[in-house]
Amino acid sequence: MKNLSSKLISHLTNVIKIHPNSCQLDVVSKIQEFISDFSKPRLLTLKKNTKNGLYIHGSVGVGKSVIIKALKRIYPQSEILHFNDLIFKLQSRSEKNLGYLKNIKRKKLILIDEFFINNLTSFILFREFVEEIKFNNTKIIMNGNKSLETVYNDLVNPKLCEKIKNELKAFFLIFKVKSRNDYRAGKAIDHDFFLIKKKNKIIKQNYIVSEFSSERSSKQIEFKRKGNYFKLTKVYGNLIDLEFDDFFEKNLVFQDYNLIAKKIKIFVLRNIKQIDENKKNILARFISFIDVLYENKNILSISSNVGLDELYIGNTNSSEFKRTISRLKEMGTNKYINTNLM
Structure with a gap:
């Protein structure tokens, strides 16, 4: 594609309204x-070190997701x-998801946002997906916070885990974003919507x-997708009023939150509690929930007696939670x- 970089920079500057720094x-x-x-004729790209994918990783808030989404636009x-959505589709054997996976493999380029691994099954599924991609003329650009070396370690199957890492390193050209500056940091919070340690919350x-x-x-609304059916109360048309404990005790996943976010615009989330190492399921759900709301540009009001940077005091998925906090800010x-809100 001609002038891709100038078109990408123009989109970031004029549409998304950010001025790319040197690292971006x-x-x-x-x-x-x-x-x-990969756009060149094959005879011109027969190099030993040609890679099928590009993996961009680095600290949260440096603009990786913003750039990938802008790339999709142009x-x-x-x-x-x-x-998260890719893994769900790989796990599901429904005709719809199998059809989707078959279709995207016909694309010239697959963009994967927010790569992270928290279990060996997901790691194996992704490795199998990458293996299949090799046989097509499809490329992958993917972003994440961690390097491939540190993305996941499995104490029970360390050799298999290491083997998958090496295969991914052979597939991906790896580029680390050197900046550690979160472009979201330092922006003023609207304390009418984000009520942190406020008595009038x-x-x-x-x-x-x-x-x-x-x-x-308020009404009770039903949500249904293949594999799950659930109801939510206190829905006021375009707005839902949620209690943190009640909502995140529900066994919902990324796809469920996506269903809700597409039907409801404004989320009022009350009394967010501090999460520790013993509440990994709550943590995973909260991370997915914020990712979905951020992707769909939903409006969120939260209240908590704990500061944003102290919401999680564990180690598991701490890198992913840094992204959550950055997006919340x-x-x-x-x-x-x-x-x-318009």
Whole structure:
């Protein structure tokens, strides 16, 4: 694709309204180089070290996801999906998901957002997906926070885990974003929506419910997808009023949150509790929930007696939770709320 880097920079600057820093420009340059290589006729790319994928990793908030999503906008022969969603589709044997996977393998480029591994089964499934991609003329650009060496360790099957890592390193050209500056950090939080350690949190969130809901009385709404059916109460048309403990005790996953986010615009989440190592399921659900709301540009109001940076005091998935906090900080800004509330 001609002038890909200039088109990508133009989209970031004029549409997303961010001014790429030097590290983000390096990412754009690497993407341009990678796509230019596989866009050439095969006779010109018969190099021993030609890779089928590009893996971009680095600290949270450096712009990896923003750049990948912008790339999808300007590169029509691509398909983008969240890594969580990819694993779900690989695990599901439904005709719809098998058809989707078959179709994306016909694309020139697959974009995978937020690569992370928290179990060996997912690691094996992804390895098998990558193996199948090798037989097509399809390439992958993927982003994540961790290096392939540190993305996952399995104490029971360390040799298999190491084998998968080596296979992925052979598949992907690896590019590390050197910046550690979170572009979301330092933005002012709207304390009418993000009520952290506020005594008037109940009154404030009650006001949000009454002011922004499209219906005055609450209803119970049913949600259904293949493999799950559930109900949620306290739905006021475009707004839902949630209690943290009740909601995250429900056995919901990324796809369920996506169903909810596409049907409901505004989420009022009350009394977020501090999460520790003993509540890994709650942590995983909360991470997926925030990822979904961020991707769908939903509006969120939260209340908690704990500061954002102290919401999680464990080690498991701590890197992923840093992304969650970074996204929460952006979702709590006046700019995000005013832009997406319309």
